[in-house]
């Protein structure tokens with residue numbers, strides 16, 4: 001029965017979190033993403049112009065999956081593609097002996113420029129794995145039956161190292177009870193329903209809840225436009241800046257705390273988490289950590305929310321469920 005823990009290291013402004021993963025005989029830093037289901041990495045097959053500065057997977061230790069290829073596009077339209085090898089993957093001591101490792105033969109410039117990241121480790125449901133002609137399992141699905149308990153947990157923090165655990169829940173990492181809600185896997189995401197939102201101490205709701213996904217690979221918290229609008233209406237100097245593509249606030253602002261009701265419990269995102277980052281170094285205007293989910297089709301509970309809670313991704317029962325507890 002395997003269990004393991006690995007650090008989640010924050011990048012600048014907590015834009016993403018990277019964790020060490022051993023693939024074959026390379027240790028790479030991967031972005032764990034509960035919103036996608038491909039484990040891919042820069043490789044010795046990637047063009048040098050695209051992979052400069054990145055750790056590389058050398059497929060010589062693996063066995064090529066003949067005729068298999070992959071091609072993925074993320075929410076921000078960044079993309080990567082390549083071929084596939086079965087190889088040993090170890091995360092925090094948890095070992096998958098024949099994990100589908102997707103070696104990149106092409107990546108978009110956003111990945112090339114993100115030099116700290118050597119690729120992604122998808123933790124959504126394997127139904128949305130992009131490998132053709134035959135989709136393969138995520139790392140979690142590959143090791144699931146060998147884990148002490150078929151769960152992984154997410155403990156991200158603001159500006160500090162957090163952790164992912166596989167196979168167990170660490171009661172020292174949260175306070176109070178864990179509130180569980182059912183997950184709808186139809187779209188391949190850890191999708192749940194939020195009950196409602198409110199700002200500050202007020203119980204005046206900023207709006208009914210709705211369908212949402214828990215997504216460690218998204219930096220911010222994307223909510224119904226009416227909720228985002230109501231939230232920022234309470235901040236002096238807040239504005240929707242079309243050029244920046246979202247709400248901005250003065251970096252000197254102290255935004256109100258933001259409350260989310262899930263499963264009948266209220267979870268609070270400290271207002272400081274919503275003063276996300278200067279538009280560019282030295283700017284006195286900051287980008288808001290809450291943005292409108294217009295056009296996405298559901299809300300996205302990204303890192304701005306997840307770093308305020310302890311989250312349990314539980315596939316140990318008859319149907320998957322998500323658990324949340326205060327950190």
Ligand SMILES: O[C@H]1CN[C@@H](c2nc(-c3ccc(C(F)(F)F)cc3)no2)C1
Pocket residue numbers: 031033034035036073074075076078109110111112114117120215216217218
């Ligand atoms: O697709 C959805 C699934 N989860 C979200 C996600 N987005 C990325 C991503 C990571 C790194 C980059 C880049 F380095 F800047 F290129 C871009 C996007 N990873 O997960 C959105």
